Amino acid sequence: MNLTLSDEQRALQETAADFLAEQGNARKDVQDDAGLWAHIVELGWAAVQVPEELDGLGLGAVELGLLMEEMGRRLVRTPFFSTVVLAQTALLQAGSAHAQQRCLPALAFGAQAATLILGPGLDADPATLTVHARRDGEGWHLHGEAAQVLDDGQIDVAYVAARLEGDAAIGLFEVQAGATGVERTPLEVWDLTRPQARWCFDEVRVDAEARVDDADKVCAGLVRTRVLAALQLAAEQVGGAAQCLQLAVDYTKERVQFGRPVATFQAVKHRVAEMMVRMETARSTVRGVMARVAAAAESDAAALDDAALFAEVSAARVLATEAYRYCAQEAIQLHGGVGFTWEYDPQLHFKRAQWASQWLGASSAWRETLAAQLLDVA
Amino acid sequence: MNLTLSDEQRALQETAADFLAEQGNARKDVQDDAGLWAHIVELGWAAVQVPEELDGLGLGAVELGLLMEEMGRRLVRTPFFSTVVLAQTALLQAGSAHAQQRCLPALAFGAQAATLILGPGLDADPATLTVHARRDGEGWHLHGEAAQVLDDGQIDVAYVAARLEGDAAIGLFEVQAGATGVERTPLEVWDLTRPQARWCFDEVRVDAEARVDDADKVCAGLVRTRVLAALQLAAEQVGGAAQCLQLAVDYTKERVQFGRPVATFQAVKHRVAEMMVRMETARSTVRGVMARVAAAAESDAAALDDAALFAEVSAARVLATEAYRYCAQEAIQLHGGVGFTWEYDPQLHFKRAQWASQWLGASSAWRETLAAQLLDVA
Amino acid sequence: MNEQEFRKEVAAWMATHLVGRFACLKHRGGPGDEEAYPALRKEWEQEMASGGWVGLGWPKEHGGRDLPLALQLAFHEEYVRAGGPGRMGHIGETLTAPTLIALGTPEQQRRFLPGIREGREYWAQGYSEPGAGSDLAAISTRCWQDEDGRWRLQGQKVWTSLAHESDWIFVIARSTPGSVGREGLSFLLVPLDQPGIEIHPIRQLTGEAEFNSVFFDGAVTEADCIVGQPGEGWKVAMALLGFERGVSTLGQQMHFSHELQLLLEVARANGAAQDPAIRQRIADAWIGLQGLRYNGLRMLEDDTGSTKVRPEALIYKYAWSNWHRDLGQLAMDVIGVAGDVRSDEDAVRRLQQVFFFSRSDTIYAGTNEIQLNIISERGLGMPRG
């Protein structure tokens, strides 16, 4: 396996870094978000993982991950994560061919922004789903409530995993955000860069076309969606951790205490070094696993089975989660008093790191499932 | 509750510190052990917790703990732990009044050295016992094997918890080390200051008198023995941790690297400070819990029930275990290359700390039982 | 006085007074929640004052009750157990007053102690500066005397807790022009409500602002509002920092215990109590709290006549602040995804405050790094870097 980035990949990474250093919007006004999102779509980033036959760029996990890393660094607040990493991946992994053809081009070219509704925290276990679907002639009625949905107010559509009544199965439904019976209530969240809303479904009527899953692969496909999304989230976490490290290094070089720059104190040097060790280890792993996933996607022979994919991603995900939490905490600490204020950036990362540690499975849950793979088989 | 030591307690502590600084024997020849043990008995230390009516000093957990802390510091290699902390406590908590009168004076005044045999690692759960007792007329036959027994080769007698055949109950039996059918095999252990042997019981015949438990309290009494012994072990661990800290401070002040004493490096200063925080927190807790146990023993009204005793001791025990492991590891690290050699003391503590972390329950087991108390009741 | 009876007396008083219009104050206020009901909490201070619960440790001649440490501790424990709100008068009672009793003039004592004891006058602390976070010796706020003897101040203090709710501030400032380090500092008492002072809130990471920047632009105070002699401010400041580590910090552990109880409740309710990894960490949190508790009790040990360093006192700030920070993280892991949303539930809201606000615990009053320097130098005799 070769982790060397191609020239095209390097170029994409550099473009993203430059563009987002300029346009990254955690400190910008919420009004600017729509413009940024339009610009991102224009750059083609929403199309990276959409297959060429659906008018996408047909690139893979590596390219998407490079973008996610840079977005994590700048705490970008757009529907990119929910539209591309969640909704597109769900359609690719669990959707019917027909639905893919119908829905993916719109998501790839910004005609629509979307989100994905699974169980709490994007749990893909059918037992945790809180929306139910009842057949009604050719169409369906959806009922229930999703307490926390990633939804920045610009979402056009949600892909909703619902339990089918009178049946053990589940279905994936396309629901327009403005549909009759859909009530969205924005929530007062700590991490303002990752807006959420409560979605209530009060007998929402959708037609047969709205059921977008391939029934044979919806369960496994949603599990796989969750794992692949976690890998992309890990890339975003690495970007955030890298930025925390940068903030800490820059600040301690400038800040003078006891008559010398704080950066000259050995204890401070060791702390930033420890941040670097954890962040770079996570980065190596995230990039490596992405290369492996991309290679597997290109060749059926090298394809990862679900267990191997899960194990690899668990490493990337846990290392990234812990590195980001650690680096965000340390960035606050190394900023001293100002690290605790609204005006300095470490707190933004601290909140994002906390958010990211809970969605798509906490570290302890990833570890326990991995332990079962390692220990509970003969 | 008052943690202030009395003048008598302070005097005992100082005597022990002075005597053991001189006589402590981790580096001395094994031949000297018997002499040290005789000297310790002469000082009355083996009699501290034996009641006055049995010719003991009638003191309590605090005094015993002060001695244990000093012995831990010097890594004393005698049958003190097995005789006093294990065997005496078992007789006091689980023994019949008759057996206490018969056996304790000999243990208090060094006429006998003893050990205690429970399940592996001194587990008091009856299901883990590996010796069985079969009634034979007035007496008993013991059969089975105890894989690892604390036994420094000078032990005269063991108190053996055995499952009674054809009965759900257990009994505590006094077995002479030299009895027919007892085979003791010394084991090649890493921590040479805590010798161990395998004891095999091949149809060992003992008379009725040898059953020393009070049948009504043997089960709870052995559990309580284990908890009280863990508290004393925690005191020993604190002493060891304190010595590791002292070794690290002394060495780093002398050792010159890059043209200055290692102790002037801020990273080194922070590491010894961290050792001190953990050690002193453990020390405060061990001493506080001992004072509480001692106060409870003196007044029936303030007596600790089993759950409260367990919870308090779990705090002392886990803090002491983790502090000792941490301090021993750091002492090696801060000694650099020589910390890894046989000739410097950190390795002795490192081995003792590892030993102590496994016997009488590992930290994770204490935590889980404590969590059950905290979380699983309404 | 018998401790058990005293505890009963405190508990009975709390049960009959923290009711009615005060009921909403239960478990409110304190670090991270100072914006809760400040006006009502001042009334509560007066209620406490009329009950005789302010100045328990002060000498009788200064209007205190001169109670022994054990009873002061018992009071704090029972106060928190009953849900007593965070004390608005904390800085005046435990910092200003002991300083004035030890080092103030009789006039200063007469002027200021009654206002503190009766819950009429509130105090803020003017130590930290933008350029001197954990480094008091780098103070650059200046002060000088006018011809009429009145003191003038110029400069900026930061991290002054509740300055916007206070009447007075004590300030350490440089009175000898050109002096450096610990020399040439003076300790002044300054009224906050005057044209020469502006108070700007510092918005903290929670979005709230219980700290302030205080700007002195020719601010003035009377000639006799200096504690100690001009140039002796460092000595006064160090004495005051000694009082800060006093008995009232033990009441803190009861707050912590309350927070841990809330965490247990949430874990039981949402199923996190079944997660083995969470169980281990909860047990560790409980164990760590016992460590803090016994460490605090050890501080109360009588060591009359001893000049040894008290290790348990030296490590205390570092130990509690890191424990508390870890508790916040554990709490959020227990709450899970729901922790993303600002909660209306009392238990979750409080635990979220702990998570975010405890980030300041390891920074203010000596960062972790400063604490470890001090521990190694004073506690272990390691050489100064």
Add this chain to the structure above:
Amino acid sequence: MNEQEFRKEVAAWMATHLVGRFACLKHRGGPGDEEAYPALRKEWEQEMASGGWVGLGWPKEHGGRDLPLALQLAFHEEYVRAGGPGRMGHIGETLTAPTLIALGTPEQQRRFLPGIREGREYWAQGYSEPGAGSDLAAISTRCWQDEDGRWRLQGQKVWTSLAHESDWIFVIARSTPGSVGREGLSFLLVPLDQPGIEIHPIRQLTGEAEFNSVFFDGAVTEADCIVGQPGEGWKVAMALLGFERGVSTLGQQMHFSHELQLLLEVARANGAAQDPAIRQRIADAWIGLQGLRYNGLRMLEDDTGSTKVRPEALIYKYAWSNWHRDLGQLAMDVIGVAGDVRSDEDAVRRLQQVFFFSRSDTIYAGTNEIQLNIISERGLGMPRG
């Protein structure tokens, strides 16, 4: 050459050669187990040499095979997977030889490379001194030239792994009297079997002795046994340290993986696999190993033309040594009370060695503290203290 085919070739060779009298060597030797079968492991080196497995990365003109990195890595992985024993010739092959190839004279290359490649001559490393643990610039071993040009040495080296099994040692010594720091050092090649050298074993905490002190008392070597010019020893030594971080360290991860497999076996067998706290830690160990592995693979990324620091290379020593140390502790917690006794079982014995011997991992070749200094200065541009 196709990597898969190459791997098969290695595996096949190992399967047919690591048998018979060599079978007992499987998974033996290496750090912590160097005292296992040293003589037989030298014969194994010759067996490997005749198979063409020594000097895979050396240029062809020096008798190597000039294989690309990916194949060298593949060899190491397959070697360890097959249970290949710890390499007695490691220092010669991966340190001495690359140094001579890069900086030695043609005569030195002709003299020394064949002995290394054929498993006939073994090398030790003379860097550390009692007064200069992680501080090479503080070297005080002296060297000077006799009238006939031969070099003489006086001083002491420590932590020389396997010196008692070696024929030659490379030594860095001070050739310019009165020089300090990096100036005035020379890099000499010295035969060990001579009257002027005494080798004393250093008994390590396990009771064994795979390190030595080497005492030079007028020891002698030929005039042409210097690499580089007199006084340029620092440059040579730094180049050599660069080779040390080379591809062979990636084989190390296969050893680690083997150790982790042993740990899993023990945990399954003794029931520790049911303990939720142990399960979390085992998962973390596996995760950490993936981190090392991908970090190692990232080191192989092609960055031709880039002059950037390679962060993954900079952090690698610190990362693996701490991971390995933690693995040892986890292993002992899995083994439990039985870990007290020196075990005869292969898996438990090996894990006990890891626990005790890994204490040296975070000390030798740059302590944790030195590593963190280097990472912060070179990786992050933090100022030198």
